[in-house]
Amino acid sequence: MLAPCVLRAAWGCHVCRLSALSRATGSRRLALITPRSSFNERFRPVPGARTLFVGSPCGKGKHSGYSGGWDDRDPINWQTEEEEWEDSEGIEDLMIPHSTSLIHETQHVFIVHPDVKWGPKKQYTTTADLQMAEAAALVHSLPNWTLVDKLILSTKSPDSKLIFGKGNFKVLTEIIQGLPQITAVFINVESLSPLAEKELEAVWGVKVLDRYKVVLNIFRYNARTREAKLQIALAELPLLRASLKNETAHLDQQGGGSRYIMGSGETFLEVQQRLLKDREKRIRIALEKLRKTRNLLRTQRRRREFPIISVMGYTNCGKTTLIKALTGNVDLQPRDQLFATLDVTTHGGLLPCRLPVIYVDTIGFLSQLPHDLIESFSATLEDVAYSDLLVHVRDISHPETDNQKASVLSVLDKLKVPQQLLDTMIEVHNKIDLLENHEADEAVVPVSALYGFGLEDLKRKIEAVVLESTGRILLNIKVDLESPQLSWLHKEASVQAMKVFAESGTASVRVIITKAAYGRYIKLFCKLS
Ligand SMILES: Nc1nc2c(ncn2[C@@H]2O[C@H](COP(=O)(O)OP(=O)(O)OP(=O)(O)O)[C@@H](O)[C@H]2O)c(=O)[nH]1
Numbered sequence: 203m204l205a206p207c208v209l210r211a212a213w214g215c216h217v218c219r220l221s222a223l224s225r226a227t228g229s230r231r232l233a234l235i236t237p238r239s240s241f242n243e244r245f246r247p248v249p250g251a252r253t254l255f256v257g258s259p260c261g262k263g264k265h266s267g268y269s270g271g272w273d274d275r276d277p278i279n280w281q282t283e284e285e286e287w288e289d290s291e292g293i294e295d296l297m298i299p300h301s302t303s304l305i306h307e308t309q310h311v312f313i314v315h316p317d318v319k320w321g322p323k324k325q326y327t328t329t330a331d332l333q334m335a336e337a338a339a340l341v342h343s344l345p346n347w348t349l350v351d352k353l354i355l356s357t358k359s360p361d362s363k364l365i366f367g368k369g370n371f372k373v374l375t376e377i378i379q380g381l382p383q384i385t386a387v388f389i390n391v392e393s394l395s396p397l398a399e400k401e402l403e404a405v406w407g408v409k410v411l412d413r414y415k416v417v418l419n420i421f422r423y424n425a426r427t428r429e430a431k432l433q434i435a436l437a438e439l440p441l442l443r444a445s446l447k448n449e450t451a452h453l454d455q456q457g458g459g460s461r462y463i464m465g466s467g468e469t470f471l472e473v474q475q476r477l478l479k480d481r482e483k484r485i486r487i488a489l490e491k492l493r494k495t496r497n498l499l500r501t502q503r504r505r506r507e508f509p510i511i512s513v514m515g516y517t518n519c520g521k522t523t524l525i526k527a528l529t530g531n532v533d534l535q536p537r538d539q540l541f542a543t544l545d546v547t548t549h550g551g552l553l554p555c556r557l558p559v560i561y562v563d564t565i566g567f568l569s570q571l572p573h574d575l576i577e578s579f580s581a582t583l584e585d586v587a588y589s590d591l592l593v594h595v596r597d598i599s600h601p602e603t604d605n606q607k608a609s610v611l612s613v614l615d616k617l618k619v620p621q622q623l624l625d626t627m628i629e630v631h632n633k634i635d636l637l638e639n640h641e642a643d644e645a646v647v648p649v650s651a652l653y654g655f656g657l658e659d660l661k662r663k664i665e666a667v668v669l670e671s672t673g674r675i676l677l678n679i680k681v682d683l684e685s686p687q688l689s690w691l692h693k694e695a696s697v698q699a700m701k702v703f704a705e706s707g708t709a710s711v712r713v714i715i716t717k718a719a720y721g722r723y724i725k726l727f728c729k730l731s
């Protein structure tokens with residue numbers, strides 16, 4: 203493997219030059235730093251970073267996607283592809299979908315939502331219609347899947363094997379049998395027991411899916427990085443275990459599953475269970491390795507002292523669209539799909555005072571996500587707890603917006619986000635363009651990320667909280683141009699603007715400086731002046 207290579211390029215389109223060099227050397231392990239300014243010099247590639255572009259793109263369209271940087275033209279692509287640097291030995295085979303992958307198959311889906319009218323299983327905070335709408339949105343999130351029809355059917359016993367009482371089950375079976383084009387029935391429950399699934403499949407002669415399986419397939423479809431793929435592999439294990447039990451029961455009926463495999467001293471079930479345990483162990487080790495790299499990155503970002511702003515919220519509320527609007531990064535691709543963003547990605551932006559910040563795009567939340575799925579993906583949200591500011595985006599036009607807010611807050615609670623972060627969290631009401639009028643109290647910021655309304659207010663609010671929470675102040679400092687004051691400020695603070703007074707040999711410098719650094723400045727220079 204080629205060693206990482208850092209180029210110092212002085213001319214031309216850096217992106218073009220980098221790809222040409224990459225082709226010539228056959229190496230993807232390239233990073234590029236321009237010599238344009240000391241500002242850029244700060245962006246040394248992290249160890250193992252595959253690509254870190256800091257430079258001006260050709261601007262002829264081809265690489266204009268690398269925009270949205272912190273300098274007027276300096277683009278930063280902070281996508282964390284560091285995991286691709288990991289020693290790939292043994293990881294690849296873990297990421298191959300092991301079972302239940304339906305993303306490449308065409309599916310014609312019928313959704314049935316079991317509506318519990320009373321009892322402990324009744325949902326009081328939402329309606330069957332809204333739950334059905336979310337189930338339909340899940341189906342629409344997979345390009346090869348189409349929704350044939352949907353039905354809300356009442357039940358008193360959602361935990362029974364057939365989910366519905368005898369009468370309604372018969373009605374449902376007749377409807378399904380009257381729709382021969384159906385290839386799958388999606389029962390909108392968190393998860394079905396393997397036995398129930400098997401029996402229903404036997405009766406209806408088509409695939410039977412629950413929310414767990416549908417969401418897992420959407421995750422699989424959208425997973426791009428190693429970490430996401432490994433997390434899916436982990437989330438898949440309970441399904442593999444369940445289907446193994448079924449298989450063994452089936453073999454037992456034929457007198458085989460529990461027998462010892464010749465010479466091994468293990469039964470078929472024991473061998474398979476051991477293999478799954480081994481798989482789980484390897485996935486967890488691989489994930490741990492990737493997380494260590496992420497921790498390293500987190501420390502590096504901190505060392506550079508760029509404030510980190512995590513943008514989170516319910517799935518499809520407009521997080522990616524908002525980050526795109528705030529950073530001008532046209533590379534970002536918002537999509538009208540649930541779970542379009544599965545990987546935590548970071549994007550450089552500038553606050554109105556020209557302080558560089560990092561926006562973190564996160565995976566969306568969904569209510570009633572099966573526990574195993576939440577567990578395997580919660581690690582991607584760990585970064586949220588290490589931010590300087592949380593921005594909670596809400597789709598205020600959504601009929602379920604209040605419930606969505608409640609489920610986001612409950613996940614944040616589980617993630618043990620520090621109280622101080624929750625106290626300073628900014629709530630953004632997005633998609634106001636879809637409402638005739640929107641009245642919100644002063645604590646929230648109404649915006650339309652898509653049409654750019656309210657973004658300046660939001661940026662100002664972000665700036666105020668970021669400066670406060672990171673102990674930074676915005677100051678005008680008068681410096682003597684003959685003293686090292688100015689170069690000290692360039693090194694230790696972020697110089698925003700400068701006005702030179704030639705006659706007096708002084709300058710007025712606008713800086714953003716941490717309180718600690720300002721204390722050092724006073725100590726160093728105020729005695730001299
Ligand atoms: N009308 C309107 N649509 C918006 C606005 N913001 C986002 N959208 C649309 O909402 C859909 C989802 O946007 P995304 O930015 O992908 O949402 P997300 O929260 O990142 O979604 P996930 O990554 O799937 O969780 C897209 O079709 C956007 O165009 C807005 O202000 N107004």
Ligand SMILES: [Mg+2]
Pocket residue numbers: 521522523536542543563
């Ligand atoms: Mg997104």
